[in-house]
């Protein structure tokens with residue numbers, strides 16, 4: 001299949017995500033992989049906010065998939081803080097084009113995110129905030145424009161779950177470097193999780209060194225296996 005050029009991050013010569021089934025893929029690898037259905041089924045009013053970290057915001061596909069997943073999960077009164085980071089932010093026009101293939105599935109969510117993201121000044125480094133009110137509760141996107149390690153250091157509190165979604169380690173080793181994974185481990189609550197699509201040995205070793213116990217889960221689509229970590 002010919003991949004349209006806007007789906008490829010020209011800096012890393014790598015696609016933003018698998019083009020087919022990327023919404024379902026996100027739910028399998030990142031949300032079910034992090035045990036979110038059980039966590040939110042057990043959620044009661046008054047529970048503390050649930051904090052998520054993501055490396056590589058890209059076009060926001062993971063966030064769109066998460067909103068869709070949470071809208072459908074039946075939970076109420078959730079308070080989600082979603083911290084993400086992007087070194088090379090796309091324009092809102094390009095975001096709309098990249099996400100365009102999922103219009104039939106999640107069109108209104110794409111419009112919501114593209115509109116809110118379009119109001120941010122992405123030329124300014126540091127935190128940017130978008131607040132969304134949804135049937136499941138509230139989600140605040142805290143998007144750091146800049147380098148991933150800076151974002152992790154800038155987090156005021158540890159996360160409950162990390163979605164590690166940088167480009168492949170061969171195309172972009174910097175977003176999997178041991179120093180960054182160590183910092184992510186330090187910014188994860190005990191019992192918190194990380195999930196990623198890559199099973200590369202260097203990533204696995206980096207996560208173990210960062211304090212995660214790692215197990216391999218069945219993959220999705222063409223991928224045989226994916227990783228999940230639990231912080232000890």
Ligand SMILES: C[S@@+](CC[C@H](N)C(=O)[O-])C[C@H]1O[C@@H](n2cnc3c(N)ncnc32)[C@H](O)[C@@H]1O
Pocket residue numbers: 009015016017055056057058059060061062063085086087088089146147148149165166167172174175
């Ligand atoms: C695979 S894409 C992310 C896809 C995104 N999660 C989505 O669902 O649309 C990886 C992203 O990480 C960004 N990136 C690469 N290196 C980075 C770094 N060191 N710090 C922050 N972002 C980085 C890239 O520009 C790219 O947008």
